[in-house]
Amino acid sequence: MASISLTGLTKRFGDLTAVASLDLEIGDKEFVALLGPSGCGKTTTMNMIAGIETPSEGQILFDGRDVRLVPPNRRKVGFVFQNYAIFTHLSVRENLAFGLKVRNLPRAEVEQRVGAMAALMRLEDRLDWPTAKLSVNELQKVAIGRSAITEPEIFLLDEPLSNLDAAFRAFMRTELKHLQHQFQQTMVYVTHDQIEAMSLADRIAVMDLGVLQQYGSPIEVYNEPRNVFVANFMGSPSMNLVPCALTGGDGAYALDFGEGGSAPVDHDDLKRRCRAAREPALIFGARPEDLDLAPSGYTGPGIEATVTFVEPIGPRTIVHLAAGERRMKIAKGKHYGIELGAQVKAVLPPGKCHLFDAGTGEALGHA
Amino acid sequence: MARLELRNASKYYGKTVAVKDIDLVVEDNEFFCIFGPPSSGKTTILRLLLGLVAPDEGEITIGGAAVGEQGPKERNLAMVFQNLALFPHMTAGQNLAFPLVERKLEKAAITARVAEVAETLHITPLLDKLPAHLSGGERQRVAIGRALVRDPAAFLMDEPIAALDARLREEMRVELKRLQRELHHTIVYVTHDQEEAMSIADRIAVMEAGEIRQVGTPAEIYNLPNSRYVAELIGAPPMNFVDGTLAEGGRFEGGEVPLSIVLDGAEGAGPAALAVRPEDIGIDAAGTGNGVEAAIYEVEPLGAFTIVDVSLGEQVLKVQAPGQPQFTLGEGVRLALDPDRCHLFHGETGDLIRSAR
Structure with missing residues (x-):
């Protein structure tokens, strides 16, 4: 169980208001995309959920509990960034296993879960490769797999597909959505790409200049945009x-x-x-x-x-x-x-x- | 404006092949796109044309004359890069005038030419602004304008709009096309974005590892790809491929997929891949039609259309359905495949066995 509730969430950097009084309810097991152009406040919002940034004002609740004093590593969130953070001196297998080993899980279970994740991400024949030999597409699969394998209650993804080529992006979109339906995690996904947001999310929060413009299902946001910004941003x-x-x-x-x-x-x-x-x-x-x-x-x-x-x-x-x-x-x-x-x-x-x-x-x- | 030609041109860097045996004719007034993945040799072709590097083999002609050892200045080609190098301390107008000042043209002639180009690009109101006060799209226009003032024999553009956001890219490609049509320019345009190439080009050359795989109009490349390589690169969502076996009589059987279809005109036997575009597959409700049975895997609503991912045996295929249809995950459906909309490629070489009709 992990719902996320943001109330009056504000982040200021000096004179700049990056996020202005944001109210957002993200349900348990929901896939929510934070969508907007650069500078709209989407990444800052995600960083506050993760605990990397401290809000200037407002509240963040996980399942009704205030997480203000909970450090990032104890928030039970998994992270995937655009620039895949993986250990380049380790093999694919060691990268996938890392998060489980630091949790001191029994070896048999680690092996079993690494095998299952490798199968899911279609990395079985790469398990013993050094990561230096992988393609960009494969690296991002390892990065996603490495984070997903610990089965965090909340999974935060920041533009994870934007460095990939077009065909692989289309494939990974489907696989990510399928992954979420299988693991039933709460996913928050930051993107500037309206196609990604439409295709992946249960609900989309469209942001501009730090302000939430509209929050609704992809079809709602597409069919009934609340203002000119949303109307213009959605659709191609x-x-x-x-x-x-x-x-x-x-x-x-x-x-x-x-x-x-x-x-x-x-x-x-x-x-x-x-x-x-x-x-x-x-x-x-x-x-x-x-x-x-x-x-x-x-x-x-x-x-x-x-x-x-x-x-x-x-x-x-x-x-x-x-x-x-x-x-x-x-x-x-x-x-x-x-x-x-x-x-x-x-x-x-x-x-x-x-x-x-x-x-x-x-x-x-x-x- | 001029016709450009490369004959048998090759360029090596040590043992690395940058481009090999390039035969390419860009007609006068043509908008020609060179499309391909990173490091496939696109930019090398521009550098050869521009005279920044000399070919190790082959010949280059501009306007019918061999350019031989001519340097970039003598060739009179204008280049527009992705990273627009505008002088930050000069106004837009001074940036536009720069190439002419450098050539020591008379002041009145420069002013007249800058005004003319600014008018064409709709940037007259911006001429007194510094680049820092312009938007990305406006800066791009000024950069293009600066190439335009010289009245070059042809334009070479290397991903000129790749750094702009999606909405602006859509606008700029229409704008570039309009300019080219109105001013009758020859443009050689490098991009890795297939939609951009399709939208903007009169003809496209698709590159792979330093060689040209196919040249044709956007419609030819899209509808009649000559290899699996080209078919994979063009189109979004990408084309579906089902690996299997071709038997005598044109019958194709899927390998890990329960699919059997007869393709008229498919000759030979052996490993093959069936290819079909997402918009060419129909979806019928379970129990209707005589299509292949499949199940809904995921649904991606995109507004104008919906990408329906269906699992068929061990594979997931993408179907692009018009509008906003509703499906339930796991629901059974039938896929309608029209043999005339299917391509067949060789299972090992990727060469074309049979096109769609």
Whole structure:
């Protein structure tokens, strides 16, 4: 059992506030990703959980117990860093066994657990290799295995996959998730990569400039971003965020996209969002995969634009559009053919439109 | 702008092969990517073109003329590096002007040229700022601008945007492509990022250990990889491979995986690997369709699509399903494999036996 509760957690370095009054509940056996750009406070938060940094203010509870006075080595947390910390003079077997030996476990048990971990990490045929001969990918497997083998109640990982090549990263993502489902540890995972956070975590804490922006399941954070920062940070290619002006009233709204034309608001979900607007200056949001190009003869609402660039990236084709200074992207399937310079209309997708206040960046009318 | 060519070019450092027998033509106005893992010879090709090193064998031509012993200055190629070397004590405008000042151009000509380039790159408002006051993307634009002012015969770019964050990289690659199209530049662009190469290039050369394995348009490289090596490197999530045996008549049997499929046109017999892209595998509910039975291993929701990891015998395959489908771990499903979407590679050499159709 190991739940983590952070209340009003703050860390200041001189004048700089690295983490500002963070409240976060991490459940037992939960996989939580701390996600954000560099400088958002994610690593500082993790270091405070580990006991490497002391909070300036606030509280950290493990299973309801305050751990302020518990030193790092007695917090029962396992650690994996981006720069794998392994003993280079020891073999893979000795590295894996290290954490168990210092705990004076019987030799037979150490051997059995090393064997099991090696099988899990697919390192069986490397056990007697000196670590100097391993590839970067294998080194990181040893680092993860070495920490996981002690079965800490809480497992903290700081960008553990960012030095690995793309294909191996995709493989390790799956394996880490599977490892957590098997060992049922509480995992806190720091990353700047939204794909990693989405694919691994039960819940994602999106951070920016030391402040928690949103905390929710990957799908919640993706489908219902609370503000422009989260909307823009999650997803690749990123959400279209198009400035517009709200016109009309009494339920008969329209969104004015300047050179992109004016689009009457004709579905209830979007009307509800318009109704929540306090100022006419808005940002319209739609994911590239939710926007579609109007078929010929379509007269419904949409944004008029010109095709400026077509980007084929494997399974998808990204069509870039411009309406004056406003830019949009639409994700289509493989082999999507369209002429550069074509005049098109992007249809506002029913039920999949977002609206944000242009001043505050806050989402309007979320359910 | 100029056509670039390497004929049979090789470069050795002692006994180490940096690049070997490189035959490469970059057409005038082409955006050409050199893609490969670290130390596969990508940067050596740029250094050969630039004249920083001389080939041990072979020949290099720029604009149709052999460059022989010409040094970097005479070749008039512009280089943009990952670590943009801007002068920190000079404004963006002074940085842009530097190559022209060095060439002792007249002041009026310099001012006019800097203004023109700044306009193209949308950095006119930044000209009076020092690099320290610019964002990463803005600094990158200034660095590109500084290469641009000289009006070089071609641009060589070595991972120019690799140090930027993901969102900015997405923007910059569109920006680079726009510039290239508007200004009709020849660009040779080195990257280890397959998505970047796919997105930006007219053609891509895939390198392995100093040699070119395949040259083609992004669609050719993605849809018709000529070897397992290329198939593994291109695409994210990566292609799935099932090792097994090919029998006469094009029947492939998985080794550790209960999978049997007939591939028309697959000739020969022996060890082989079946390869299929994650988006080319369909998932049906258990008991429907006539696909292979498998179980849900993990589910990775990515918003626009979901990576579903399924275990099939001893192996885990990745399936990319559109949208946000729901599955339960351990749930039984059926995988729909279309033989026309499958590639087959030789089990030992990795050479292509049969492409997707």
